Amino acid sequence: MSDVLAVAEHRQGAVRDVSYQLLTAGRELADAFGGDLHVAVVGGDADAFAADLDREGVDVVHTVAYGDEFNHDVYTQAVEQLAADVDPAVLVLPNSVNGLDYAPAVARGLDRPLVTNVVDAAVEDGALIATRERYGSKVEVDVAVDDVPCVLTVREGEWASAGAGGSAEIRAADVTIDEGAVGSTVVGFEEVAGGDVDIAEADFLVSIGRGIEEEENLALIEELCEVTGATLSSSRPIVDKGWLPPNRQVGQSGKTVAPDVYLAIGISGAVQHVAGMKGADTIIAINTDPDAPIFDVADYGVVGDLFDVVPALVEAFE
Numbered sequence: 001m002s003d004v005l006a007v008a009e010h011r012q013g014a015v016r017d018v019s020y021q022l023l024t025a026g027r028e029l030a031d032a033f034g035g036d037l038h039v040a041v042v043g044g045d046a047d048a049f050a051a052d053l054d055r056e057g058v059d060v061v062h063t064v065a066y067g068d069e070f071n072h073d074v075y076t077q078a079v080e081q082l083a084a085d086v087d088p089a090v091l092v093l094p095n096s097v098n099g100l101d102y103a104p105a106v107a108r109g110l111d112r113p114l115v116t117n118v119v120d121a122a123v124e125d126g127a128l129i130a131t132r133e134r135y136g137s138k139v140e141v142d143v144a145v146d147d148v149p150c151v152l153t154v155r156e157g158e159w160a161s162a163g164a165g166g167s168a169e170i171r172a173a174d175v176t177i178d179e180g181a182v183g184s185t186v187v188g189f190e191e192v193a194g195g196d197v198d199i200a201e202a203d204f205l206v207s208i209g210r211g212i213e214e215e216e217n218l219a220l221i222e223e224l225c226e227v228t229g230a231t232l233s234s235s236r237p238i239v240d241k242g243w244l245p246p247n248r249q250v251g252q253s254g255k256t257v258a259p260d261v262y263l264a265i266g267i268s269g270a271v272q273h274v275a276g277m278k279g280a281d282t283i284i285a286i287n288t289d290p291d292a293p294i295f296d297v298a299d300y301g302v303v304g305d306l307f308d309v310v311p312a313l314v315e316a317f318e
């Protein structure tokens with residue numbers, strides 16, 4: 001028992017980025033245990049998804065043909081059966097809405113420990129040490145799991161995506177879904193209001209916080225987004241005020257993002273905000289307060305008034 005089984009996630013016909021990150025986390029654990037990395041893809045265009053998931057470090061991709069959308073009972077049954085077949089030391093699932101829906105059921109079904117919200121994992125003296133965040137991301141806790149196999153849900157944005165170019169074996173999984181035990185039917189997928197944009201998929205995010213002062217000032221930030229091709233996101237107060245829809249919120253109670261560039265404007269850098277964006281490759285902050293905590297995580301910073309700096313940036317990009 002030294003292999004790792006990661007379960008990919010897809011939505012509306014595309015593999016989600018978190019899936020590629022699971023491959024990196026899974027590969028690291030498989031190396032630590034000295035085993036293979038298996039990846040499962042359940043439903044959707046399983047063959048195309050399997051080709052996409054055949055990336056660096058993947059040994060086997062298992063495909064389960066079933067419907068297009070996520071279904072709790074189908075995923076639970078499929079993953080339990082695959083786990084019985086692969087006999088992994090660790091199951092790696094996404095800490096997403098879907099992952100958190102079926103991971104506890106899988107852990108219960110297999111009678112194995114579950115660690116959620118994992119941001120790091122290592123193997124020391126044969127024991128798995130899973131690092132998770134608690135108390136609104138204020139505290140990191142190392143959980144020693146000596147009772148493998150176990151189930152981990154790993155947080156999006158904490159691992160890099162696995163590179164392309166794998167040579168995995170692709171197998172149609174020998175899984176039988178008991179239709180009688182499928183208690184729900186998924187009739188479609190509907191984005192929440194304003195759901196035209198998924199900020200988690202953006203390469204360049206311009207994020208605005210309470211420093212913007214008034215709703216009408218958002219036009220300035222939208223202009224910056226337009227000239228730079230960036231996607232607009234925000235801290236929570238902007239969403240709480242109803243100035244932007246909830247799908248634009250970055251942070252602990254919003255979305256976790258990992259863009260190439262994250263430009264934080266008028267955002268203080270509270271732990272609940274940073275929890276959602278610290279995985280960005282390059283973080284740039286504009287803030288009048290030189291002691292704002294956002295500068296602790298920023299790669300580049302401008303101590304200045306956004307009402308001076310942003311128009312200058314717009315002009316420069318134009």
Ligand SMILES: Cc1cc2nc3c(=O)[nH]c(=O)nc-3n(C[C@H](O)[C@H](O)[C@H](O)COP(=O)(O)OP(=O)(O)OC[C@H]3O[C@@H](n4cnc5c(N)ncnc54)[C@H](O)[C@@H]3O)c2cc1C
Nearest residue numbers: 209210211235236251252253254266267268272273288306
């Ligand atoms: C359970 C819980 C969950 C939460 N979840 C989230 C979450 O998901 N996402 C999130 O963002 N927050 C979340 N919060 C709220 C979080 O604690 C902070 O209150 C919030 O992130 C602060 O937002 P802000 O940085 O925009 O505002 P502020 O903290 O008010 O910061 C505004 C910043 O703008 C700067 N500023 C002011 N004027 C200018 C100017 N003219 N030019 C440049 N800079 C200027 C100020 O110096 C300041 O640093 C959560 C809180 C709790 C308790």
